[in-house]
Amino acid sequence: MSTTTEVRPVTRFAPSPSGHLHVGGARTALFSWAFAKGRGGSFIIRIEDTDQKRSSDAASVGFLKDLEWLGIRWEEGPEYVAPDGSTVGGGPNGSYFQSERLEVYNRYCQKLIAEGKAYEAWDSAEELDALRKDAMSRKEAFRYRFRGEVSDAQRAQFIAEGRQPVVRFRTPQVAITINDEVLGDATLPAGEVDDFVIRKKDGFPTYHFAVVVDDELMGVTHVLRAQEHFTNTAKHMVLQDALGFRRPTYGHLSIIKNPDDSKMSKRDKDKVLRKAVKERGWTAPPAGTVSAEEWTKWITDDNVQLDLEGAIRMAEALKVTLPEINVDDFRRSGYLPEVLCNFLALNGWSPGHDIEKFDNEFLKQRFGLDRVMKTPAKFDRVKLLAFNTDAITGMAPVDFARRCLEHAKQFRPDYLAKLGEAKFALLMTACQERSKTLDDPFKSNAFLLAADASMPFVDDKNVRKALGIGAAPADGAKTGLDHLRAMRGILGGIGDWTQHAIEAAANAYAAEHAAGKIGSVAQPLRIGVSGSTVSPPIWDTLVLVGKASALMRIDRCIAWAESLA
RNA sequence: GGCCCCAUCGUCUAGCCCGGUUUAGGACAUAUCCCUCUCACGGAUAGAACAGGGGUUCGAAUCCCCUUGGGGUCACCA
Structure with missing residues (x-):
């Protein structure tokens, strides 16, 4: 039992607070979750909110809803009540908000200072800037190094000036090998990592410090994170060594880009x-x-x-x-x-x-x-x-209808209100095989929502062709507009407004007046009720629009088409 | 610029670690045809890649080196 427990991996997803989950973050979370769960381990969420400037508010963990929606659940982390009423999160190693763990970080920070592995640095922003510029003028990368002991008198002077120290880690000047399960091992030459800050002057830990302490305390065994952290891993490893911590296994994931090669970003x-x-x-x-x-x-x-x-x-x-x-x-x-x-x-x-x-x-x-x-x-x-x-096309029709209903409640309430239950169900059956998303039945059928008296008709090549506008008809042949006029009369006389009855009447008409070509009748009708040459199957569409609305729209279409001719 | 990493069809990728079984496989996209009341779905067919150059070897997409190209990092942000 205990041996199996030891090999169970613990992974974590540790974003900074945000209301939204970015696709790159979602993939990192998904991989971390899958890795742990597939091996009987557990998955933790931790909020890295050590930057007071990006202060957190109520929306700071809005992304938890996105994770839950994706089916990614966490054993430990911020508590979240899912839509089904179950609670996700909690756990024995909290708080899972770094801003609430300051005393923990301070304890380890003091330890490093006491052991001479870290030190206070009093440099002002201006002084650091000058140092950076200097390095840049020599075309070198700026590396902060210990700048000598600060005497008690100097220290008192700094405090009197109102200066606040940061704490920097005394990085050993040796080559550091980063072990990474994805990218492989990489060795940074000695001196490449400088004496980086581990505690900011506001008393908050930097990312590097908090992440190392928390991963240790929370028992994290495997760290999957974005590739931008790859070089940072060296900092984390020297810190782990100095603190006597174990080293988790690392895996750095490549970024996700836009088709134009730019980095995918919320901007x-x-x-x-x-x-x-x-x-x-x-x-x-x-x-x-x-x-x-x-x-x-x-x-x-x-x-x-x-x-x-x-x-x-x-x-x-x-x-x-x-x-x-x-x-x-x-x-x-x-x-x-x-x-x-x-x-x-x-x-x-x-x-x-x-x-x-x-x-x-x-x-x-x-x-x-x-x-x-x-x-x-x-x-x-x-x-x-x-x-x-x-x-979607492989989905059982009942499932498609159910999921579209959920989607509509959430994002398309106007369709729900306008259509009513029966027509909504018909829209679902009419749309499933031509839908690419749960939103398609709505997005591509806006004409259903239009007012009969003002629905616009598209004036384009396809419409003109279907109606026969601007082109002389072949000898004696009827135009689409002619068919529409005739069908207006036939439709007006149909008492049983169902797909079957409408189709039968249209077929009978087409057989006699359109050489059996139903398309030359259907298209004008489609334009008449939807305003364009694209809609769900025409008989379904006529039922969805309803008899009274259909007749009114067709009348307007005839008048509109005549004005064009 | 310093340091680190990477490199297969337009795209996501299989194959690479353990060289020959590869005329380099799949998917999306593209083109053509078929189906069809529109749009879409579906069916069939086709074109499409080992970045370049050197090695090693009987033999390299697979191993090594260089060049080129791309990415990351160099904060009191994560």
């Missing part, structure tokens, strides 16, 4: 909006998007980000689509959590044997560090969409 949304604004030459915010002050700040400083609601309104005004970056963005767009996990796992890992489709259970059983990719992956939304499409 990408603003990038898209700024580009569109620039192209249109807008100098003021469109009405109902963001305030003038927000606009000014945003447009003059590329580092300023619009909040999500503002960004969505702006995107609508600009008619651009915001890139999905956060897990919640994908949820909003109608992606399935199991598909997102599957696809995320494929970015940087593969099970081999040409297996691509799998669930988290499979991932848990098969995931290992030996098959993790060293190279950065580009996030291919098109392939993600294809995976999502496959999952």
Whole structure:
């Protein structure tokens, strides 16, 4: 028993506080979770909130909901009540917020100072800047080194000046070999790591110090994290040695990039909006998007980000689509959590044997560090969409309907209100095979929500062709508009407004007047009730719109088409 | 710039560690055709890669070196 307990891995996901989970973070969490859970171990979440400037508020752990949605649950960490009522988190090694563990870090920090392994440094920001500039002028990387003992008199003088010391680690001047299960071993030459800060002047530990102390105290055995931490690992290892801690196994994951090779970032949304604004030459915010002050700040400083609601309104005004970056963005767009996990796992890992489709259970059983990719992956939304499409078309109709209903409650309440239960169910059956996301039934059928008296008709090539506008009909042949006029009369006489009855009437008409070509009748009807040449199957569409609305829309369409001719 | 790491179709990748079984496999995307009331789905077919150069070897995508390209890091941010 005890021997098996010893080999059970403990992993953790340790983000700084955020309201949203970024896809890169989601993948790190997924891999960490899968690694531990597949080996009977446990998975911890810890909040790295040691930066007081990025102060945390209530929304600071909003990303927990995203993790839960993905099916990633944690044994230890912040407590979270899932939508199903169960509680996730808690645990014996808390607090899981670093800002609440200051005395722990101080204890170890004092120990290092007492042993001469760390020391107070009193340099001001200006002095450090000067040192950096100096190093830069010699084309060298700046490395802080112990600058000599500070006498008691000097120390008193600094305190009198109101200066606050930081604590720096006295890094041994030896070569340091980083062991990494993904990237392999790498040796940094002696002197490469400087005397880095372990306690800031505000008394908070730096990331490097807190992470080392917590990983030890929480029993973390395996650390999977972003590749940007790879070189930092040397700092963590010298610290572990100085404190007499064991060394966890490390694995550094490559970053996820955009198709254009840029690093995927939350700023990408603003990038898209700024580009569109620039192209249109807008100098003021469109009405109902963001305030003038927000606009000014945003447009003059590329580092300023619009909040999500503002960004969505702006995107609508600009008619651009915001890139999905956060897990919640994908949820909003109608992606399935199991598909997102599957696809995320494929970015940087593969099970081999040409297996691509799998669930988290499979991932848990098969995931290992030996098959993790060293190279950065580009996030291919098109392939993600294809995976999502496959999952949706392969879903039992009842499941599709149920999940769309959940989605609609959350993001499309207006469709629910307008359609009612029966028509909502019909929309689901009519849309499943042509839906790529849970949002498609709504996103691509906005005409269902339109008012009969004002629904717009698209004036494009396809519409004109289907209606026969602008082109002389072949000898004696009827135009689409002619068919529409005739069908208006036939439809008006149908008492039993069902797909079957409508189709039968249309077929009979087409057989006699359109050489049996139902398409030349269906398309004008489609334009009539939806405003364009694209909709769900036409008989379903007519039922969804309803008889009265359909007739009214067709009348308006005829009048509109006549005005074009 | 110093230091560290990486390199297979357009993209995600299999194969590489343990050289020959590879005319380098799969998926997404692309092209053409078929199906079709629109859109989509689906079916069929096709094109598409070992970054470049040196070695080692009977033989290299697989091992070694160099070049080029890419990434990370060099904060009192994580």
